[in-house]
Amino acid sequence: MKRKYIIIGSFILILLGIIIFFAINGNSNNSGINNSNYNANKTEAIIDNTQNDENDANNTNNSEENTNPKVENKTVARHDETPPPPVETEISSFSTPIVSDDDSRQNNVELTCEKLNDTIVENGATFSFCDTLGPATTEDGFQKAEIFDSKGNKIMGLGGGKCQVSSTLYNAILAVPSLEVTERHEHSNKVPYIESGKDAAVYYGNADLKFVNNSGKTIKIKASTDGESVTTSIVQLN
Numbered sequence: 554m555k556r557k558y559i560i561i562g563s564f565i566l567i568l569l570g571i572i573i574f575f576a577i578n579g580n581s582n583n584s585g586i587n588n589s590n591y592n593a594n595k596t597e598a599i600i601d602n603t604q605n606d607e608n609d610a611n612n613t614n615n616s617e618e619n620t621n622p623k624v625e626n627k628t629v630a631r632h633d634e635t636p637p638p639p640v641e642t643e644i645s646s647f648s649t650p651i652v653s654d655d656d657s658r659q660n661n662v663e664l665t666c667e668k669l670n671d672t673i674v675e676n677g678a679t680f681s682f683c684d685t686l687g688p689a690t691t692e693d694g695f696q697k698a699e700i701f702d703s704k705g706n707k708i709m710g711l712g713g714g715k716c717q718v719s720s721t722l723y724n725a726i727l728a729v730p731s732l733e734v735t736e737r738h739e740h741s742n743k744v745p746y747i748e749s750g751k752d753a754a755v756y757y758g759n760a761d762l763k764f765v766n767n768s769g770k771t772i773k774i775k776a777s778t779d780g781e782s783v784t785t786s787i788v789q790l791n
Contacts, residue, residue: 669774675766
C-alpha cells in the first residue's frame, strides 16, 4: 500500500514538472513573438519617418522652386533707341590749287579746314563762315602769312590763307541753286588760286561769307586739304 502511494506521488510530481515546463516555455515564446512584433513595428516606424523626411525635403525643394522659379534664357527683341545715321549724298564739290609753299600759310589752311569740316546747316538756317571759324588767334594755332590790306597791298596778317578755304566753299555753294548767298566780298587784289569774281574774302568782324539753306534738307559742309589743293563739298543728309 505504501508503495502504491509512492508511485502515485511520483506520477503527480512528473506531471507537475511537465506542466511547469510547458508553462515556462510558452511564456518565453510569447515574449519572443511580442519582441519580434515590437522590433518589426519599430523598424516600420523608422522607415515611415525616413519617407516622411524625404517627402518633407521634396516639399521644401518644390516650395523653393515655386518661390524662386528658374529663369529661362530667352532672346528678347530690343529696339535700338539710337536711330541709324542719315544717308549722306554729295550734291556739289569744288577744289582750288595751293600755289604758295609758305609753311605758315599752309598751317592756317589746314586749321581752317579742320574747323570747317562736318559743319551742319539745318534747313532754313543761315551759315556764317566767321561765326563758325571765329577769329584767327595764336591760341588756336594760327600763324602770320600774306594777306591783302584794303588797298590791295600784301602785308603779313594772322590767319593768312583762310580766304582760300572760304573762296573754295563759295564756289561749291554756287553749284546748289537752293543755297542762297546773302553776303560775299571780293579781295582788294587778284588772288592766284581762283578766277576774278569767284573769290570770297573773310575777315572776322569786317567781311563774312553767308548763305541760307533753302534746300528743304539738312546739309553738311566737308573741307580738306592734301597740301596741293583745297576741297570743299556740300553733302545732303537724307
